Amino acid sequence: MRRLLFLLPVALFVAVAVYFLLALNPNRDPTLVPSAMIDKPAPAFQLAGLDGGQGLALNALKGQVAVVNFFASWCEPCRDEHSLLMGLEKRIGVPVYGIAYKDKQPDTEHFLKQLGDPYHAIGVDESGRTAIDFGVYGVPETYVIDKEGRIRKRFVGPLNERQVTQELLPLVQQLQHS
């Protein structure tokens, strides 16, 4: 029993070391905020479209799995993920919607003309209020919404190939068949 007591500091050290090792994992981003909206109904919104566009409302999304991407022309990481978004709708087989966050309409239009328009439809969220309802704290952010209109997943920051193949694609397939 006494001898076991001497092992206590060693055990404590190991516990702390393991914790630090996990915390130092280079793939872990300590500034990442977990979404409070997971498995909750997506907030209702009714957004105007770009000039000539039809706009975007939550009701239009219901009944199908959908991906919603918050972006802005002033957002550098959005440019990074743009090429990946371009082919995304075809790859995952569900509509990808865009919400332009706090952006001037001519700038958004110029951005999409320059790089291509990957979106099924676009809503303009100039005040950023719809984004706040989603719990967005920076662009880009990408949400997966299920058939019942619940938010199932959020990606913070630019999407990458690994996230698409390992997380987004399996999730969309699973949601479509449920």
Add this chain to the structure above:
Amino acid sequence: MKVLFALLAFLLLAPAARAVEPSERLSDPTLEARARALSEELRCLVCQNETIDESSAPLAHDLRVLLRERIAAGDTDAQALKFLTDRYGDFVLLKPPVEPATYLLWFGPIIVLLLAGSGALVYLRHRKAGAPVAPLSAAEEKRIERLLEEES
């Protein structure tokens, strides 16, 4: 030199900079005071170690305005906070709520203190109960005497 001191004094005495802009403030001072108090408890999600009261990030501005709208619309403090935690989670609260997930955070220091305290207690008690120190032998007494003489 004098100018430098004056500048330093000015900088030290200047009130801490706040990001709340005059245009954001509510005209009713009691409501504004409540909004201020609340916004000092809310974390800016962009620059995460600042309150939304201090931060100049656009999102912090939006949240300050939103908070004031809720308060002006008649929300209680708890309702206004819930509006934000519903969207951003407990992460926006600089003071995390006491709940099972945060027990370790809140009570951890007390547990560590209790552990260390009981450890110290056991150790001290052990020492007191230990064998009394043996008296010096004759040879040792002599050596001390010699050393003391040498000293004087």
